[in-house]
Amino acid sequence: MFVVSKWSFAFVPPVTMGFFRVALGALTLWLGVVATNRRGSLGGDGGAGIDRADWPAFVGLGGWVAVTIATQFLGTELTNASQGSLLTVLTPVFAVGLGASVLGERVTRRKAVGIALAAVGTVIVLAGQYDLTTIAAGNAAGVGLLVVASFAWAGYTVWGVSVVRKYSALTAATYSTIAATPMLAVLAAVELAVLRRGIGSIPVTAESIFATAYLGLAATAAAWYLWYKGLEFVSAGTVAVFFFLQPIVGISLGALLLGERIGPGFVVGSLVVGGGVWIVSRERADDADDTDQQRSVTEQ
Structure with missing residues (x-):
C-alpha cells in the first residue's frame, strides 16, 4: 500500500487519492453486504439490521478512518x-495502551515481552535496510502526520471492537468506510482548491486506474474487513x-518484485519479530476472557 500510494501521488494528489481509495472500498464492501444479505434470505448468514442508536458509533469510526487516510497519505x-516504515509500528503500541484504558484489556507480562521483542526486531530489520540516523531528519510535519495516522488507526481498531462484536466485521468495516467517504470528499475538495486543480485535471490512465x-479493493475493502474479522476472535x-x-x-x-537488496539484519530481525508476534498471539486464554467480558458489556 505504501509503495503504490507513494507512486500514485505523482499523478493524483494524496488526499484526493485517499478519497478515491475509500470510495471504491466502500462500494466494494457494500456489495459484499448486499450479497451476504441475499444469502441470508436463502438461509445463510445475512447481515443484521443496525439500531438507530448505533449509527453515531459508525460515524465515529468513519471519522477515525478519514483522519487516518488524510494524515497517512500526506x-x-x-x-x-525509513521514517514511514518505523513510524507505522507505533500503531500496536497505541492500540495496546488504548485497549487497556478504554476496553480494560489486560497487558500481561507475556504480551508486554512479545511487543517489546517485536519492536526490537523491527528496528533490526529497518537498520539493515536504511540509515536510521535519517529518522529524525527530513520533514518534521510528515513525521508528525504519520504519528497521528498511527494513533488514528489504533483508535479505529479499539473503538471498533464493540461494533464488530455486536454486528459483524463486514458490517462494521462497510458502514464505517461509507461514513468516511463524504468526509474525505470534503478534504479532497479543499486540497484541489488549494492546489488550484479541478477534478478534470486528474488523469485517467492505466496507472491511475x-x-x-489496488488501493480500493486490496488495501481497503479486503484488508479492513480482515482486520476487523480478527477482532471477532x-x-x-x-x-x-x-x-x-x-x-x-x-x-x-x-x-521479490523490484529486485531491491535485502540487508544482513533482515533475517535476524524477521525471526525476532516473528517470535514476538508468536508470543503475543499465543495468549488465547486471556484474549478469550477479554472477548467474553467485552461481549457481556455490549449485551448489557
Missing part, C-alpha cells in the same frame, strides 16, 4: 521509506501486534 508524501483499484492489542510484520512484508515484496 505523511507518506512528505517522508522517506491500477493504483485506485482476539483482543485489539493482539490484532494490532501484527502491524510489526508490515515492514517485513514490504521489504520482501520489494526484493
Whole structure:
C-alpha cells in the first residue's frame, strides 16, 4: 500500500487519492453486504439490521478512518521509506495502551515481552535496510502526520471492537468506510482548491486506474474487513501486534518484485519479530476472557 500510494501521488494528489481509495472500498464492501444479505434470505448468514442508536458509533469510526487516510497519505508524501516504515509500528503500541484504558484489556507480562521483542526486531530489520540516523531528519510535519495516522488507526481498531462484536466485521468495516467517504470528499475538495486543480485535471490512465483499484479493493475493502474479522476472535492489542510484520512484508515484496537488496539484519530481525508476534498471539486464554467480558458489556 505504501509503495503504490507513494507512486500514485505523482499523478493524483494524496488526499484526493485517499478519497478515491475509500470510495471504491466502500462500494466494494457494500456489495459484499448486499450479497451476504441475499444469502441470508436463502438461509445463510445475512447481515443484521443496525439500531438507530448505533449509527453515531459508525460515524465515529468513519471519522477515525478519514483522519487516518488524510494524515497517512500526506505523511507518506512528505517522508522517506525509513521514517514511514518505523513510524507505522507505533500503531500496536497505541492500540495496546488504548485497549487497556478504554476496553480494560489486560497487558500481561507475556504480551508486554512479545511487543517489546517485536519492536526490537523491527528496528533490526529497518537498520539493515536504511540509515536510521535519517529518522529524525527530513520533514518534521510528515513525521508528525504519520504519528497521528498511527494513533488514528489504533483508535479505529479499539473503538471498533464493540461494533464488530455486536454486528459483524463486514458490517462494521462497510458502514464505517461509507461514513468516511463524504468526509474525505470534503478534504479532497479543499486540497484541489488549494492546489488550484479541478477534478478534470486528474488523469485517467492505466496507472491511475491500477493504483485506485489496488488501493480500493486490496488495501481497503479486503484488508479492513480482515482486520476487523480478527477482532471477532482476539483482543485489539493482539490484532494490532501484527502491524510489526508490515515492514517485513514490504521489504520482501520489494526484493521479490523490484529486485531491491535485502540487508544482513533482515533475517535476524524477521525471526525476532516473528517470535514476538508468536508470543503475543499465543495468549488465547486471556484474549478469550477479554472477548467474553467485552461481549457481556455490549449485551448489557
